[in-house]
Amino acid sequence: MHLFLLLILQATAAIGQIDPAHCRYALGMQDGRIADDDITASSQWYETTGPQYARLNREEGDGAWCPEGQLEPSDSQYLQVDLGRLTFLTVVGTQGRYARSNGNEFARAYRLNYSRDGLLWKSWRNRQGNTVMEGNKNAYASVINDLHPPIITRLIRLIPVTYLSTTVCMRVELYGCPWDDGLISYAAPEGQLMMPPGYPIASLNDSTYDGAHERRRLFGGLGQLTDGVVGLDDFLLTRQYHVWPGYDYLGWRNDSLGTQGYVEMEFVFDRQRNFTSMKVHSNNMFSRGVKIFSSVSCWFKPRLIAGWEAEPVAFKTVLDDRNPSARYVTVPLNRRTAKSLRCRFYFADIWMMFSEISFQSGNTHTHTHTHTYIPVMTLLMTSTSATVNASTSDPPDEANTPILIGCLVTIILLLVIVIFLILWCQYVCKVLEKAPRRILDEEFTVRLSSCSPACDPHYERVFLLDPHMLKVETETPLSSSACGGGYAEPDITQCTPHQCFHSNAPHYAETDIVRLQGVTGSNMYAVPALTVDSLTRKDISAAEFPRQQLIFREKLGEGQFGEVHLCEAEGLPEFLGEGSPLPDRDGHPVLVAVKQLRADATSQARNDFLKEIKIMSRLNDPNIIRLLCVCVSSDPLCMVTEYMENGDLNMFLSQREIESTLTHANNIPSVSLSDLLHMSVQISSGMKYLASLNFVHRDLATRNCLLDRRLTIKIADFGMSRNLYSSDYYRIQGRAVLPIRWMAWESILLFCDVWAFGVTLWEIFTLCKEQPYSLLSDEQVIENTGEFFRNQGRQIFLYAPPLCPPSLFELMMRCWSRDIPNRPSFEGLYQALRPHVNQ
Known part of the structure; x- marks a missing residue:
């Protein structure tokens, strides 16, 4: 029984913290889980265009919901959906009325109103304050809109927007997941401005709060503390929303709240709950006067009309003056029962900043009206709670x-x-x-034929796709190009990856590839065994740097066995001597990235780290990140690499527009088409160098291309971006986390850098404004790989970016050829791209 209670506590601890990137499940318009009675409208044209027909990809009745008459610009007709319970809504999909090609009405734009109680309605607006969302351009294609920020609601209204008198019809699907946290509002003091000397002004207000603002206090709503977006270690940095510094945090200065020395917040829930804990994501950049709270006291109110209970729950934190990382602080609430909480968070320094607050609790009432499944563990907990209550009352x-x-x-x-x-x-x-060599499920097996009569007849391996999507047992010839191993890689003793598709090579054997699993959580490179043997037999060629001359600045990333830190390296140019790869610093301190092995790392991780150092020390190309020196004479083991001031290419491009007269006139950060082409050539040059060594990168994307202050691109993969770009990765069947939107269709078996290079080009020429296959969920991306496998003409390709020259998009399409021999090599890509730069 004790074990069971422990399991319950662990299960409840996982509930309540929602990741918007994964909370994208269809809520039941298309498949009918949302009943007709829960879909209403302000009006309808005919009985056959009533709200019950507003279901995405369905054509019952006359094919959609259509409000009565011509819609005028001043009208506020709406389609209303009751989700049956509080829901974290992240995506809205819409279509027009197609009616088996007989209809041609659709909404070009729409607004969203929402309500958590059916009484108070609020208008959704995006992070820039806009309320109108782009709708459909034709009657049949669906348009998927991500909600930034997401909505916590039970009722949602879609309000078509038109600028001319016209007929409008809509079909809809809503996406999200249950809001098990149960929080319906929080109240707090307004956030404040921070003006750190030498840094931009940080606005630490709750800019998405949907409640009231009165007398410098927020009440009656929800906002950034419940949007699922966790703030970065450096509160001045934000997560790609083109907003101001400090955006992700709600923060207060100690002396601005009088002499009380604390921030008081009140939390109201949908019903009475048994609270186990509260988790508060708090900033701890103590070098700028910010720390987590020193202590907290919480009072409980069992009912809204009751008073506050006299005895609070108090919790004292352990302050940290060594690690500036933001972190979750878990506050135990001792299973106290309440419908409202009032908590006082006491300052430990000048500033206190929160980015997320969530609660873990067991419900004290069952919830009957719902469109989602209730977990078995929750049912058991409710049954146990009901039995105990019955026996004690x-x-x-x-x-x-x-x-x-x-x-x-x-x-x-x-x-x-x-x-x-x-x-x-x-x-x-x-x-x-x-x-890992065992076949996990014999029903879903792909037989790969060998590329030569001299090879073994078959090489069996599970195609780790959705079992409902792939049910095949066939023989498909696959050969290799500039592609390295995932589950199966070329035998380097017979041929290189580039030679294999020109000659008859033996079957793929995974024993001939060494994979360097980076200690920061990334797959660094896949390296042929012969190359590793020839490199690792030698000593480390990088020089030992005095670690006391590395001055910590901030943490850039972390993984299971290691961390990456930004450090200032005193005396590094003199240490490296003539021929130093460091650019002229113009008197500025030398900043470096330091990859450090943790003290608790396994012996295998330690060996991999040393092996990685030996190989990295022999990589020498202007477009590959450079190992400068090491600290391996004592623990912790460290490798010191170049630091790229302009960060990663994804962030760099997403913050810019294409160069034009408008950008020059308004001083808007921009890039030219020739800049984009030059970036493409640099990446192809670096990949050509890796391919010449038979290295396979396995995670090529703009997030892993770094820029220095001269805009030189260097390819890397040190796990620095894994937290920031967590939505780009997908865990397949509990195995490795994979960048599926950059992977070739066959990449469950083979990793192909050439395919990923094509996707990276697509990112560059969309200025990284959207994720590849942004209209598809992760599961649909995997499903699309099955369409490539079946090759029946239903596979989906990325569209041609408007900025991309036709000849360059043709090159991308060659990178995405279904058959590997038809894809170009990196040498060919480099030669094809160079002339574009000179045009």
């Missing part, structure tokens, strides 16, 4: 005692079964991790 009649005993026995048996299943699943997962 009123003494049961003797006639009911056998029934209660029977219920308890049944619950205990169910708990034993659940515990057994959990332990069995853990055992099976461990077995599968230790035996």
Whole structure:
């Protein structure tokens, strides 16, 4: 029973913190889980165009919901959907009325209103304050709009917007997930401006708050503390929304709140709950006077009309003056029951900043009207809670005692079964991790034929796609190009990856590739075994740098066994001597990226780290990140690399527009078409160098291309961007985290840098304004790989970016050829791109 309670605590601890990048499930318009009675409208043209027909990709009735008459610009007709419970809404999809090609009405734009209680309605606006969303351009294609910020609501209204008198019809799907946190509003003092000397002004207000602002206080709404976006370690940096410094945090200065020395916040929930804990994501950049709170006291109110209970829960934190990383602070709430909480957070320094607050609780009432499944563990918890409440409130009649005993026995048996299943699943997962060569599911197998009659007849491997998508057992010839191993890689003793598709090569054997799993969580490179052997037999060629001359500035990234820090390296140019790869610093301090192995790293991670150093020390190309020196004479082991002042290419381009008279006149950061072409050539040059060494990058994308202050691109992959770009990665069946939107269709078996290079070109010429296949969910991206496999003409390609010359898009399409031999090599890509720069 104790084990079961521990499992319950762990399960509840995971509830309430929502990642908007993964909370994208269809809520039931298309498949009918949302009932007709829950879909209403302000009006309808005919019975056959009523709101019940407003279901995406469905054509019952006359094919859509159409409001009555011609829609005027001043009209506010709406389609209303009752989701049945509080929901974290992240995406809206719309279509027009197609009606089997008989209709041609659609909404070119629309607004959203929402309500958590059916009484108070609020208008959604994006992070720039705009309320109108782009709608459809024709009657049949669906348009998917991500909500930035997301909405926490139970009722949603879609209000078509028109600028002319016209007929409008709509079909809709809504995407998100249940809001199990239950929080419906919080109240707090308004955030304040911070003016750090030498830095831009940080506005630490709650800019997406949907409640009231009165007397410098927020109340009655939700905002950035519940949007699922966690602030960065440096509060002046934001997560790609083209907003101001400090945007992700709500912050207060100690002396601005009088002499009380604390910030008081009040939280109101949808119903009475048993609270286990509160998690507060707090900044801790102590070098700028910011720390997590020193202590917190919380009072509880069981009902809205009741008073506050006298005895609070108090919690004192452990302050950290060494690590400036932002972090979650978990406050135990001792299973106190309440519908409202009032918490006082006490200052530990000049400033206190929060970016997210979530609550973990067990419900004290069941929720009947819902369109989603209730987890089994929640049902068990509710049953147990109900039984305990019954036994502690009123003494049961003797006639009911056998029934209660029977219920308890049944619950205990169910708990034993659940515990057994959990332990069995853990055992099976461990077995599968230790035996990756075993076929996980014999029903879904792809047989790969060899590329030569001299090879073994078949090489079997599971195609790790959605089982409902792929049910094949066929023979498909696959050969290699400039592609390295995922599950199967070329035998380098026979041929290089570039030679394999020109000659008859043996079957792929994964034993001939060494993968460097970077200690910061990234797959650094896949390296042929022969190359590794020839390199690692030598000593480390990088010089030992005095670690006391590395001055910590901030943390850039982290993984399971290591971290990447930004440091100032005193005396590094003199240490490296003549021929130093460092650019002229013009008197500025030398900043470097320091990759450090953690003290608790395994011996295998330590060996991989040293092996990575040996190989990195022999990479020498102007477009590959450079290893400068090491600190390996004592622990912790460190490697010191170049630091790129302009960050990664994704962030750089997403903050710029294409160069024009308008950008020059308004001093808007911009890039020219020739800049984009030059960037493309640099990346192809760096990849050509890696390919010449038979290295396979395995994660080529703009997020892993860094820029120095002279806009020289250097390819890297040190896990620096994994937290920032977590939505670019997808965990398939509990295995490795994969960048599926950059991977070739066959990449479950092979990793192809050439395909990823084509996607990277596409990113560059869209100025990284959207994610590849942004209209597809992760599951649909994987499904699309199955269409490439089946090759029946239904596969989806990335569209041609408007900035991209036709000849260059043709080059991208060659990178995405289904058959690997038809893809160009990096040498060919480099030669094809160079003339574009000179035009």
